[in-house]
Amino acid sequence: MNDDSASGADKRPDSVTGSSAPAAAPQWLTPAPAEPGQGPAVPPVPRDHGGYAHSQGFSRNYVPPAGHAPPPGYPPPAGATQPYAQLGYAAPGGYAAAPPGYPPYGAPVAYAPPPIHVNPPVRLTYDGKLGELYLVYLRSLLLTLVTLGVYRFWGRTRVRRYLWSHFQAFGDRFEYRGRGIELFLGFLAGVGFLMVVGGIVLGALWLFARETVLQEVDAGDAATWLLLLAGYPLLAVGRYAGLRYKLTRTRWRGIRSGLDGSAWKFGGISVGLGLLNAMSAQLVTPILDVALAKYRLKNLTFGTVRFGFAGQAGDIYGRFIGFYFLNIMAWIVLVVIIVMIIGGLSAVIDRFGGWEAIGDKIAHPTPLVIVIMILVALAVYSLIGLVILPLRCWYQAYLLRYLISRTWFGRMQFVSGVTTGQMWGFIVLNWIILVFTFGIGWPWVLHRTARLIADQLWIYGEVDALAVAQALGQGPAIGEGLLDLFDTGIV
Amino acid sequence: MTSPMTARFYDGLHPVAHIVSVKATPAELVATMPDGRVVVRWPTAEIEVVSDAEHEPHALLVCARQPGTRLSIEDDALRQALADLGGSLARATGRRPRIAPALGGVAAALAITVGVMAFAAEKLPNVVAPFVPYVWQRSLGDSVVTAMTSDMRKCTRPEGQQALQTLIDRLQDASSYRRRIDVSVVQNPIVNAFAVPGGRLIVFSGLIDKASGPEEVAGVIAHEVGHVVHHHSMKGLLRAYGFDMVLKLVTGGYSSDVATLGGAGGVLLALRHSRDAEREADQTALELMDKVGMRADGLSTFFGKLLEMQNKQASGDKGKAPGSGSTKPRDAAEEAGILSTHPPTRERLEATKRPPTGAPALSAQEWQALRAICR
Numbered sequence: 001m002n003d004d005s006a007s008g009a010d011k012r013p014d015s016v017t018g019s020s021a022p023a024a025a026p027q028w029l030t031p032a033p034a035e036p037g038q039g040p041a042v043p044p045v046p047r048d049h050g051g052y053a054h055s056q057g058f059s060r061n062y063v064p065p066a067g068h069a070p071p072p073g074y075p076p077p078a079g080a081t082q083p084y085a086q087l088g089y090a091a092p093g094g095y096a097a098a099p100p101g102y103p104p105y106g107a108p109v110a111y112a113p114p115p116i117h118v119n120p121p122v123r124l125t126y127d128g129k130l131g132e133l134y135l136v137y138l139r140s141l142l143l144t145l146v147t148l149g150v151y152r153f154w155g156r157t158r159v160r161r162y163l164w165s166h167f168q169a170f171g172d173r174f175e176y177r178g179r180g181i182e183l184f185l186g187f188l189a190g191v192g193f194l195m196v197v198g199g200i201v202l203g204a205l206w207l208f209a210r211e212t213v214l215q216e217v218d219a220g221d222a223a224t225w226l227l228l229l230a231g232y233p234l235l236a237v238g239r240y241a242g243l244r245y246k247l248t249r250t251r252w253r254g255i256r257s258g259l260d261g262s263a264w265k266f267g268g269i270s271v272g273l274g275l276l277n278a279m280s281a282q283l284v285t286p287i288l289d290v291a292l293a294k295y296r297l298k299n300l301t302f303g304t305v306r307f308g309f310a311g312q313a314g315d316i317y318g319r320f321i322g323f324y325f326l327n328i329m330a331w332i333v334l335v336v337i338i339v340m341i342i343g344g345l346s347a348v349i350d351r352f353g354g355w356e357a358i359g360d361k362i363a364h365p366t367p368l369v370i371v372i373m374i375l376v377a378l379a380v381y382s383l384i385g386l387v388i389l390p391l392r393c394w395y396q397a398y399l400l401r402y403l404i405s406r407t408w409f410g411r412m413q414f415v416s417g418v419t420t421g422q423m424w425g426f427i428v429l430n431w432i433i434l435v436f437t438f439g440i441g442w443p444w445v446l447h448r449t450a451r452l453i454a455d456q457l458w459i460y461g462e463v464d465a466l467a468v469a470q471a472l473g474q475g476p477a478i479g480e481g482l483l484d485l486f487d488t489g490i491v
Numbered sequence: 492m493t494s495p496m497t498a499r500f501y502d503g504l505h506p507v508a509h510i511v512s513v514k515a516t517p518a519e520l521v522a523t524m525p526d527g528r529v530v531v532r533w534p535t536a537e538i539e540v541v542s543d544a545e546h547e548p549h550a551l552l553v554c555a556r557q558p559g560t561r562l563s564i565e566d567d568a569l570r571q572a573l574a575d576l577g578g579s580l581a582r583a584t585g586r587r588p589r590i591a592p593a594l595g596g597v598a599a600a601l602a603i604t605v606g607v608m609a610f611a612a613e614k615l616p617n618v619v620a621p622f623v624p625y626v627w628q629r630s631l632g633d634s635v636v637t638a639m640t641s642d643m644r645k646c647t648r649p650e651g652q653q654a655l656q657t658l659i660d661r662l663q664d665a666s667s668y669r670r671r672i673d674v675s676v677v678q679n680p681i682v683n684a685f686a687v688p689g690g691r692l693i694v695f696s697g698l699i700d701k702a703s704g705p706e707e708v709a710g711v712i713a714h715e716v717g718h719v720v721h722h723h724s725m726k727g728l729l730r731a732y733g734f735d736m737v738l739k740l741v742t743g744g745y746s747s748d749v750a751t752l753g754g755a756g757g758v759l760l761a762l763r764h765s766r767d768a769e770r771e772a773d774q775t776a777l778e779l780m781d782k783v784g785m786r787a788d789g790l791s792t793f794f795g796k797l798l799e800m801q802n803k804q805a806s807g808d809k810g811k812a813p814g815s816g817s818t819k820p821r822d823a824a825e826e827a828g829i830l831s832t833h834p835p836t837r838e839r840l841e842a843t844k845r846p847p848t849g850a851p852a853l854s855a856q857e858w859q860a861l862r863a864i865c866r
Contacts, residue, residue, distance in 0.1 A: 131590040131591070131594060135590060135594050136545075139597050141741070142600055158545075170508075171508070172499065173547075173563065253501050254506070254559065255501075439741065466505060469504060470503055470504055
């Protein structure tokens with residue numbers, strides 16, 4: 001699966017390699033013959049149950065499962081001309097006879113299927129190399145340090161340019177054409193926006209509530225609370241605006257992508273459902289997850305055409321409820337384990353002279369004590385990582401598969417086969433890498449993520465080139481202002 | 492060019508890739524479809540390379556004559572041929588850096604930069620703190636004083652205030668600090684005193700009430716004057732700010748876990764500096780008192796009293812007779828170890844021992860006035 005070798009060489013059987021790709025030979029409506037012993041290379045077959053439910057529009061491009069026998073006589077052998085019979089249509093109510101020139105209703109008709117060509121499913125290709133990505137990142141980090149942080153907008157742009165351009169779909173590379181100055185101006189605009197809003201609110205407080213509110217609280221406290229209260233909604237708004245900026249700077253085959261919809265509306269959905277979720281003990285999490293994905297995916301555009309999404313929270317509630325109660329049980333088990341460990345250790349603790357002596361040892365650490373403290377912290381973390389997080393990954397992987405399988409673009413359909421184990425590697429291992437390298441492992445995390453996307457996102461069908469035209473305009477002139485204030489990620 | 496070389500042509504209207512063969516001359520670049528149709532005919536001088544060879548594996552060519560279109564070239568030979576034409580096309584070259592040496596160089600430069608910045612964050616505050624404009628220090632100190640003492644009663648009897656101020660002025664005259672040091676006394680039973688930025692002292696009335704004589708108060712005041720003389724509070728603030736900034740820069744500021752770990756390190760570092768600052772202030776206090784010929788044994792008696800009070804408290808709290816578990820009396824600062832803001836009290840007591848000689852710090856009349864400051 002997602003191995004970490006630095007080599008970007010793509011050894012997958014379905015990889016599309018530049019111009020040497022065979023002129024996509026049309027295939028009849030049969031799945032690509034699976035090569036034996038190629039575990040992950042077998043595309044995940046869309047199923048009608050268990051989370052891979054079809055979205056509407058899928059039937060137009062349906063790929064039957066491998067064990068599914070094709071209808072008799074189908075596909076016709078190459079060069080065959082003989083038509084095969086299809087039962088005639090019943091007469092619609094109110095019609096006496098077929099329209100002129102058509103065979104009478106009810107009569108069997110000779111019917112040959114239209115030439116629907118379905119390509120075998122393909123994946124994205126990522127041919128970036130870990131060493132190169134590290135070079136890009138470390139150079140940006142160096143310049144960021146030397147310029148006391150100003151360079152980070154340009155550095156982030158460079159990392160994105162590297163990642164985007166090493167992704168290919170159908171043999172064509174993605175393009176990132178954002179510029180550092182746009183991010184920098186967006187950052188300044190975000191700072192200005194926050195200062196204006198904060199100034200207005202504090203001014204209003206000063207004018208109208210000087211006698212009451214400001215008597216009680218310090219102005220600095222008021223500003224902090226304001227930032228916390230406004231920060232949560234603004235974070236969602238900033239995320240959406242940042243996604244829009246990134247998408248409008250992304251091109252594929254020269255056509256620009258984009259994101260319609262309002263960042264403020266997204267923030268409203270996010271905050272409203274988030275509050276509801278918090279008040280209902282997290283029980284509406286699937287509704288929140290699907291609503292946020294839906295707003296983004298339905299507003300996602302490529303050229304003039306929008307993506308489609310037909311997910312419903314009801315479809316995934318079963319898995320979520322299972323996760324919810326198993327999670328509670330897992331916490332109980334974890335607490336019992338920890339209590340038992342501490343109980344078992346009480347003899348050891350007494351031998352060291354009780355808790356007070358241990359506290360004294362922690363305050364005056366010798367190297368041995370430091371090592372023991374690190375080991376204890378690691379043990380607690382790994383207990384959580386082994387007991388609690390796999391369950392969360394079980395739900396997250398299911399959610400991701402579901403959301404992707406319910407998304408379409410024109411006649412294109414997406415399926416992901418990401419497993420619970422891969423999700424664990426994505427969430428937990430990436431976190432461990434970041435913490436243990438003090439952030440220097442970031443390119444490694446990016447590389448792993450890019451390879452996971454390339455491994456587990458399958459595309460069925462092709463872009464209907466003539467149905468998609470270039471998007472109008474250039475998108476927002478500056479980027480990511482609010483996002484950068486709250487979340488200073490590198491990509 | 493002998494054999495025609497291929498590129499991918501995007502028309503900018505629909506997402507279609509056309510495989511075209513490209514022919515470039517110093518005058519123009521021509522791209523031809525397999526059926527012989529010419530789709531691109533750009534003057535070489537007007538072609539712009541929008542990709543950058545450092546990050547992108549293909550060269551992207553655009554021309555203002557045909558807006559929206561682009562030629563994507565991955566063929567190294569063709570890229571080199573285009574680059575050889577010079578001008579703006581020179582950027583079409585596909586040079587790949589040799590990873591290992593470049594990575595080594597960048598990593599070494601990065602390590603040096605981080606080292607220099609960490610060194611600067613550690614040492615620079617000592618140099619910069621005295622030069623922070625006095626107005627800023629003053630307003631910073633005022634806000635600290637307001638935050639700390641807003642709910643306490645101020646003790647402002649003029650005779651007591653006068654006595655304390657005279658003592659501080661004598662110590663300040665003997666020091667290298669050239670501005671007046673203010674003092675305010677607030678009513679609070681805790682035995683404590685602080686120095687805040689901008690040369691201001693806050694004294695809790697508990698210190699005056701529990702002192703057995705003017706020497707102890709004078710010793711503590713001289714210690715706080717020592718903090719002011721060395722700008723310790725300003726240095727601490729600057730160091731915390733600088734360390735925080737270096738940490739944010741290095742980690743990119745994106746992971747709260749990393750920030751927590753690093754922040755804990757920063758706190759430990761600040762505490763170590765705080766302990767050093769206390770030792771320095773003790774030393775300066777003794778020097779100043781010796782210089783003005785004042786009796787200087789008050790500081791060590793004060794520390795002795797502090798230890799005594801801790802032991803009484805501890806035995807009262809825990810119902811444990813002092814010396815029952817261990818023969819050594821308790822010392823909170825020593826127990827806290829690396830988590831303490833102050834060095835072990837016993838160590839300070841030993842370091843500040845002085846003979847009980849010299850002029851008294853305050854006259855009997857001044858001492859009475861100071862004790863009555865809160866009435």
